[in-house]
Amino acid sequence: MFKLIIAxxxxxxxxPVIDALIGSNFRATRIASTGAFFRQGNTTLIIGVDAExxxxxxxxxxxxxxxxxxxxxxxxxxxxxxxxKYEQI
Amino acid sequence: MFKLIIAxxxxxxxxPVIDALIGSNFRATRIASTGAFFRQGNTTLIIGVDAExxxxxxxxxxxxxxxxxxxxxxxxxxxxxxxxKYEQI
Amino acid sequence: MFKLIIAxxxxxxxxPVIDALIGSNFRATRIASTGAFFRQGNTTLIIGVDAExxxxxxxxxxxxxxxxxxxxxxxxxxxxxxxxKYEQI
Numbered sequence: 624m625f626k627l628i629i630a631x632x633x634x635x636x637x638x639p640v641i642d643a644l645i646g647s648n649f650r651a652t653r654i655a656s657t658g659a660f661f662r663q664g665n666t667t668l669i670i671g672v673d674a675e676x677x678x679x680x681x682x683x684x685x686x687x688x689x690x691x692x693x694x695x696x697x698x699x700x701x702x703x704x705x706x707x708k709y710e711q712i
Numbered sequence: 713m714f715k716l717i718i719a720x721x722x723x724x725x726x727x728p729v730i731d732a733l734i735g736s737n738f739r740a741t742r743i744a745s746t747g748a749f750f751r752q753g754n755t756t757l758i759i760g761v762d763a764e765x766x767x768x769x770x771x772x773x774x775x776x777x778x779x780x781x782x783x784x785x786x787x788x789x790x791x792x793x794x795x796x797k798y799e800q801i
Numbered sequence: 802m803f804k805l806i807i808a809x810x811x812x813x814x815x816x817p818v819i820d821a822l823i824g825s826n827f828r829a830t831r832i833a834s835t836g837a838f839f840r841q842g843n844t845t846l847i848i849g850v851d852a853e854x855x856x857x858x859x860x861x862x863x864x865x866x867x868x869x870x871x872x873x874x875x876x877x878x879x880x881x882x883x884x885x886k887y888e889q890i
Contacts, residue, residue: 654845669807669845709881711877
């Protein structure tokens with residue numbers, strides 16, 4: 624089974640997170656996006672992973688994100704979506 | 713349970729829709745996109761919501777979109793996706 | 802039932818693939834993205850389709866993509882996601 628991870632991270636974390644994902648043999652697609660609050664830029668990553676690798680991928684993302692700027696703020700938001708079909712052409 | 717809403721809206725509706733979503737305590741991520749027909753710019757929103765708030769979020773989007781330009785045209789396309797896992801880091 | 806296809810294709814294939822999708826009455830939303838490896842630009846397409854049209858849509862994408870640059874390389878990555886709700890406003 625395959626899963627699709629959509630991770631919304633801070634721009635400042637984008638390069639370290641992508642490098643860490645590649646270093647762990649994950650493949651990510653990067654999209655420039657904007658947060659609703661304050662319209663600050665952020666980065667949306669699309670990562671296809673085997674179901675049993677989901678926790679590992681999230682752990683890699685977590686380790687590569689810099690510290691939160693405030694106690695109440697989040698560094699990343701992660702959605703894991705079920706995939707009905709996955710195909711490489 | 714959590715759901716992920718992907719809403720494709722017109723650029724002209726993006727600011728009113730995002731303001732309305734924030735005003736109703738939804739959080740949206742905004743991505744610049746392009747429609748297939750005529751290659752006109754549009755906006756793709758990613759919105760994570762509790763399952764019981766899906767209809768409310770769609771209602772907020774609907775209310776904030778301007779009128780359709782023609783009887784046969786749509787103002788927005790909304791996909792609600794199941795979420796296997798949701799995590800804030 | 803409805804499905805959401807997320808297809809990540811090469812920039813050079815974007816126009817032929819979109820034209821082929823439109824020619825087969827599919828509607829696609831185009832997003833500029835970047836691959837993790839070498840940070841080369843690519844294109845992410847979002848395509849909403851009836852479940853019974855998924856294979857047809859993937860076949861259209863496959864036919865419109867140019868040849869792979871190397872035996873080991875892929876031309877496109879396709880994720881088919883289940884959709885809990887689909888609405889045009």
